[in-house]
């Protein structure tokens with residue numbers, strides 16, 4: 001458990017994806033079965049046991065600590081599990097008086113008299129007398145030493161914790177937890193409490209953990225993804241295969257995930273090489289890509305699962321969609337919220353994401369819907385080798401057969417040449433998207449003859465997004481970034497001009513921390529350092545006068561009204577498009593320009609408005 | 613001290629009987645300049661220039677320039693000279709651990725504090741009352757300084773930098789192992805360890821050596837003088853190199869120590885994909901560690917942790933505890949639950965150089 005805790009601890013601080021992968025792979029390599037398997041299960045959310053309530057943890061610590069000291073500590077640390085992990089008293093056997101404190105008392109020569117282990121301290125006339133060998137043990141507390149001396153039980157392994165929790169009765173839990181907390185160190189206790197309270201958020205996805213496991217055997221993570229639904233913790237068969245001493249596990253899952261096919265962003269120059277007649281076009285929906293799979297298990301029961309594009313099982317989040325998937329098959333499509341047959345914006349859809357509890361009210365207010373655009377299997381037949389045009393025909397028949405209002409076809413866009421498609425993309429409402437056009441992000445182009453290939457194969461699928469909105473704004477404040485970027489001012493607040501009480505003034509309209517190149521980051525960082533007018537904690541005020549300052553070309557995806565912002569508008573996905581060294585701040589855009597854009601956008605229903 | 617006052621080897625029993633019953637606050641009391649000893653005519657660690665100063669250790673918040681006369685250990689005096697130049701005080705006198713000296717109506721004696729090289733606790737005795745001003749201290753092992761010594765007394769003045777039960781520093785050797793494991797796992801990256809220049813940096817180096825790491829260790833320029841001074845006092849630190857001028861590629865797989873403020877600045881760009889570590893007791897609390905973009909927190913402190921503070925208070929046998937810089941509330945509360953008289957001592961101006969001050973992200977070089 002301590003080792004797994006160390007891994008979690010390190011992962012929690014490491015910002016880089018590749019470095020996280022290295023830490024994980026290293027752990028899987030160095031850790032034995034079945035511990036590593038249970039670790040993989042913990043990281044992919046595949047463990048199931050009843051979680052301990054925070055109240056239980058509070059009771060445990062209240063029995064062992066002074067309430068005032070606990071309150072002061074909790075207030076300082078700000079996290080219950082961490083506070084308890086840190087202040088949990090050492091087990092009785094460990095709390096021996098420290099050797100240093102048992103040393104010489106009084107006004108004697110200044111020597112420590114008692115310690116067999118103490119090196120000679122300073123001679124009376126000089127403070128400089130040091131142990132010759134800096135490695136020699138000095139006085140003080142030695143946790144390891146006392147651990148040996150008192151013959152404490154060894155800390156529990158992750159396997160022990162997981163298997164015990166599975167079978168433990170509710171009444172036995174507090175005692176067992178206390179025993180483990182006695183045996184573990186600070187980091188171990190922290191990880192244990194996070195695990196048992198089900199609050200293990202350490203910023204890594206299930207996908208990343210599986211990718212790290214795949215690295216163990218130099219395998220494609222897609223292979224693990226494919227077999228994953230058929231695997232069970234602690235994954236002995238998986239690790240045996242990855243390490244080359246076991247057969248490849250077969251997936252007996254009736255509703256497995258299939259790695260998804262992704263599109264390339266198309267550039268203007270690409271069209272010259274493409275023949276319009278080779279492609280089928282569809283709208284690109286601003287929803288959530290999902291794979292909906294239904295199959296029959298050995299006893300003939302229907303199993304339905306929903307997966308995210310990375311293969312994470314999101315079935316639990318959308319119980320309202322499951323009954324509609326009553327025919328065996330695997331649909332690739334987009335999750336959308338529909339009200340009265342109309343697609344709602346992403347803002348609305350967001351209400352359905354990251355919910356712990358999916359209440360009847362939520363499913364009623366935000367009815368989920370699947371817009372289907374591909375069929376990967378039907379019954380027991382894998383369709384992925386077929387050309388898209390044939391799959392599409394099968395999909396149309398399949399959706400018809402489902403005959404369910406929650407599942408419909410993603411319509412195709414008729415077009416003869418690229419000009420016609422460009423026109424449709426510029427005005428989706430007029431080209432068939434109708435009232436749903438606000439949820440259209442652009443168009444998708446799919447080769448008629450393309451099989452369904454995992455990953456992002458060249459030249460098969462293209463996405464052609466609508467032009468993002470662009471404005472010129474003025475850099476107002478800069479803040480340091482995080483992790484690798486902590487030495488750079490990489491988070492920027494920018495503003496546009498408006499008429500205020502004191503005449504023309506800049507009002508902040510957004511924040512951006514990406515979009516620039518490394519070279520541009522260096523340039524902005526240098527500009528910020530040389531043009532700071534004031535510092536407020538981590539925030540720097542950067543000069544922003546009509547004739548002095550930096551103009552940023554900001555691109556963004558959409559606008560919404562926001563009473564929470566002083567400017568009254570909130571941008572969606574703002575990013576730094578270009579640095580306009582050639583412009584003076586006085587030439588930047590005005591708030592009126594944004595308000596104009598807002599009017600031409602169809603505002604989302606006010607109840608669900610949220611900027612993100 | 614009076615420049616040439618004779619060293620006392622025994623307590624003077626012929627003090628004038630001008631006060632029949634003395635109270636501790638008649639001997640030492642907090643004033644704006646610091647802790648003032650009226651009957652002895654001196655201040656301990658004064659934050660403003662005074663006529664006569666007795667100084668516990670070389671951190672700049674405790675050892676300031678401009679006093680008339682300074683009494684401290686040889687190491688503390690040397691460190692002040694290194695930092696402030698030859699004229700940092702009107703006159704100086706060195707005193708060793710275990711030595712006693714009579715000042716006015718009081719006797720003072722120096723004892724090792726285990727905080728940094730040359731750090732001392734100062735026992736002040738007047739009549740039959742003994743007060744120990746412990747300065748900054750730690751009871752954990754440290755190969756770079758003389759171990760902390762418990763001094764029995766009537767009143768114990770303790771710091772409370774880590775005065776909350778959540779601060780438990782554990783074994784520093786384990787933290788150093790964590791650093792070395794990371795160096796082994798990421799051989800193409802540089803490891804940058806933020807550590808306070810006086811004391812912490814040298815301790816981390818010594819711990820690395822004790823763990824068997826014998827490659828050259830690189831230093832930020834600001835650490836050179838004080839580190840060389842440690843070496844001159846017999847602290848063996850192995851091969852040290854200045855990082856300045858070293859090619860970026862050559863820093864892959866190396867360990868560099870730097871002042872905490874430098875690890876989040878442009879200076880770090882000379883390193884290949886650096887892993888930013890920080891050696892401090894504050895690293896025990898995750899929110900604190902995250903503040904400065906630390907990727908590898910190392911819980912290594914030069915101050916006593918909660919268990920160290922409480923067990924030391926116990927061991928001194930003092931019936932009255934005065935608590936200074938840090939989390940006074942919790943420690944005062946703990947003392948009271950143990951039946952000890954305790955009160956916070958309102959001293960200002962401490963905690964600026966070492967980890968007494970929590971790390972802040974915004975610290976420009």
Ligand SMILES: [Zn+2]
Nearest residue numbers: 671727748966
């Ligand atoms: Zn200090």
Ligand SMILES: [Zn+2]
Nearest residue numbers: 748962963968
């Ligand atoms: Zn201090």
